[in-house]
Structure formats: structure tokens, C-alpha cells
Amino acid sequence: MNPFEQRTEAVQAALGDSGADALVCVPGRTLQYLTGFEEPQRDRHLLFVVSQTGEPAAFLPALSAAQFRTETWVREVETWNDGDDPVAALSGFFDNRDVPAAPHLLVDDTMWATVLQDVRSVRPDATVGLASEVVADIRLRKDDAEIDALRRASAAADDALDAVRALGADAVGLTEAELAGRIESFLTDAGGGSLSFETIVGSGPSGAMPHHTHGDREIRAGEPVVLDFGARVDGYPGDQTRTLVFGGDPRERVGEVHDVVRRAQEAAVGAVEPGVTAGSVDDAARSVIEDAGYGDAFVHRTGHGVGLDVHEPPNIAAGNDTELRPGMAFSVEPGIYLDGEFGVRIEDLVVVTESGCERLNHTPRGWEC
Numbered sequence: 001m002n003p004f005e006q007r008t009e010a011v012q013a014a015l016g017d018s019g020a021d022a023l024v025c026v027p028g029r030t031l032q033y034l035t036g037f038e039e040p041q042r043d044r045h046l047l048f049v050v051s052q053t054g055e056p057a058a059f060l061p062a063l064s065a066a067q068f069r070t071e072t073w074v075r076e077v078e079t080w081n082d083g084d085d086p087v088a089a090l091s092g093f094f095d096n097r098d099v100p101a102a103p104h105l106l107v108d109d110t111m112w113a114t115v116l117q118d119v120r121s122v123r124p125d126a127t128v129g130l131a132s133e134v135v136a137d138i139r140l141r142k143d144d145a146e147i148d149a150l151r152r153a154s155a156a157a158d159d160a161l162d163a164v165r166a167l168g169a170d171a172v173g174l175t176e177a178e179l180a181g182r183i184e185s186f187l188t189d190a191g192g193g194s195l196s197f198e199t200i201v202g203s204g205p206s207g208a209m210p211h212h213t214h215g216d217r218e219i220r221a222g223e224p225v226v227l228d229f230g231a232r233v234d235g236y237p238g239d240q241t242r243t244l245v246f247g248g249d250p251r252e253r254v255g256e257v258h259d260v261v262r263r264a265q266e267a268a269v270g271a272v273e274p275g276v277t278a279g280s281v282d283d284a285a286r287s288v289i290e291d292a293g294y295g296d297a298f299v300h301r302t303g304h305g306v307g308l309d310v311h312e313p314p315n316i317a318a319g320n321d322t323e324l325r326p327g328m329a330f331s332v333e334p335g336i337y338l339d340g341e342f343g344v345r346i347e348d349l350v351v352v353t354e355s356g357c358e359r360l361n362h363t364p365r366g367w368e369c
Helices: 003-018 029-035 062-071 086-096 113-122 132-140 144-171 176-189 204-208 252-270 278-291
Strands: 022-025 047-051 057-061 076-080 104-107 127-130 200-203 224-229 240-245 303-305 312-316 329-332 335-338 342-345 348-352 357-359
Touching: 003 022, 003 029, 003 047, 003 132, 003 144, 022 029, 029 047, 029 132, 047 086, 057 062, 057 086, 062 076, 076 086, 086 113, 104 113, 127 132, 132 312, 144 176, 144 224, 144 240, 144 329, 144 348, 176 200, 176 224, 200 204, 204 224, 204 335, 204 342, 224 342, 240 252, 240 342, 252 278, 252 329, 252 335, 252 342, 252 348, 278 312, 278 329, 312 329
Parallel strands: 022 104, 057 076, 104 127
Antiparallel strands: 022 047, 047 057, 200 224, 224 240, 303 312, 303 329, 329 348, 335 342, 348 357
């Protein structure tokens, strides 16, 4: 049995515990997680229904049927044509799948309102919840196929970072946008696919803005540059941050702040093990930065879960009492941001193991090129 079918079986088992009659997915991350099929929502209704019992089934426009059958494990497929009334066809599909007259349905969190209206029109007495009520906890713990994809995405980010470091003084004079373009080319060369997110190159004072992407400011010798980037491999994203200095040594305060962030990240990674809370990992990083006098300059959580979505549970944030379990994957990325001066952030992805964690990124974490 392939991992997609195994995940669907886990969801089907969870439906019984939740009291829901069926899960209804549309194109998006949940459908991708359960079937491997990846495409955006479109104007034609495409649904995947998992009931408490019986065979999961897809409701597809006829033009998508061959592709869906080829790319997924799903055995039960019903189609409708452009000349059909899709709502009438959907009503028949629900009837064929023994969806009750007054079901409790868990619908995709990202389902368009127009699609939900049509679902309600064929089951007007339905009560509705969110698919995440059963899917989120299953997605929290990555299976072997997911961890392998995250490893390979992280390796691509490592290879790209090595190529960036090799630029050395040649990076001086490039604009942030030009350096971002180089990074994206390096990610492609390393086997990455689409970008995980818009590449961040924050030089000097730009680096003090955590979500600055890149602009026309030129890289200057001796100043810190925050680099945050990644690309997807088999649908799973890389996400790595390093803060580098090109073409010379940084001034003393930059080195001091960089060392604080590096120690905070090491403390947080060292705190990761099964049974500890997500909040305690945040505390480990935050206490190092606060003790160094920069607590007010650490303005975000220590990390975020990573899976098919770049940002998903668990949040590695103060007060989060979620207990870490083997298979959970997340970033560890403390930072210090000094408004108008510079910023420093260091980030790796980790996966919780039976005895601690596996670090997925392996490039040096210093500022040196």
C-alpha cells in the first residue's frame, strides 16, 4: 500500500472517532496529502470524499479523469461533463456513496464558498465542520516518505548555500534582487523545483525587517546579509536561513549579535526531544537572547511546523503546550533585529526522533564566506 492510501485509511479511522460521516476535499494540500494529486482549485467541481466506511471516491470533471486516474491510487471515480448540471451530478454522486440525508461533513478548510454552497444545496440538512479536525493531527507526524522529501529539499538548500558562500567578495556590489536571482538559480541546479516562498535577501538595515524580501539595495563589504530561501522537492519545501558577511569582516557588534543568535539556535535545537513542549523549545532560544540583553529585538516565534505547507503546526512559540512527538518537523530560527541597523537570523529544519532530533540542514552557521 502506498503512503497516500495509508494516510487516507488513517483519516477514515479518525472519522469514526470524530462523529463525522464524511470528509470532503477539493484541490489543495489535503487532497495532495491523501492522493498525491496537485492542482489549484478551478471553476469545475472536483471533490474527493472519504466516508466512515466504504471506498473513498472522486467526483471529477471528465477532462481531469485520465490525469487523476494516472497520478493517484484512487479506484472509485465518477465524472461529469461540461454539458451536465454539476449540482445534479454531485447529488447523484453523494447518493451513490451513501452520504446520509443529514450528514455531518468535514469540508476542506480552503474550500471555496461557491463549492460549499453547492454541497449544502444537495445536502441541505448537513452540519459542517473543517477537515483539519481530523487531518491536522495526522499531518503533524511525518511519515518516512515525507521526511525523505524534506531531507532532499534541505540538501538542495544546503547545496545552494554552499554556492552562495563561494561567491565571497564577488557578491559585493550585487543588488539584493540580483543575489536572490543567483540563489534561485543555485536551487534549481541543486535539484529544487518551485520556490518554497519568495527568496529573502536582507542586507544591512533591510535585514532588520524579518519579512523583507529583496530590493535594489547593493550588497556592501563587511555588512550582514540575511538569506532565507528554499525550494520544493516532491512537494515538500526546504527552508534555511543564514546571515553572511561578504568581502570583509563585520564590525564588532555584528559579530556579537551573530554569536548570540547562533548560541540561541543551538540551545533550542538541543532542547528538542519527545515529550517536551513546543513552548519549552521557544523558551530555550529566548532565554539566551534575553540574557544577552536583546530580548526586545527577538520579535517572532522560534519556529513553525513544515510539511506540504511551509507554515503549519506545531508553532514553536511561547506558551504552546503541544508535546513534541517523533515525526514532527519544524524550523528553529531565532533572530535579533535592530531597527535601522541590521538583523541576524539562523534557521535549520529539524525532525523529532525517538531520542532527540535530526537536523536536516548541515551548512556552517557562522557569518564567514
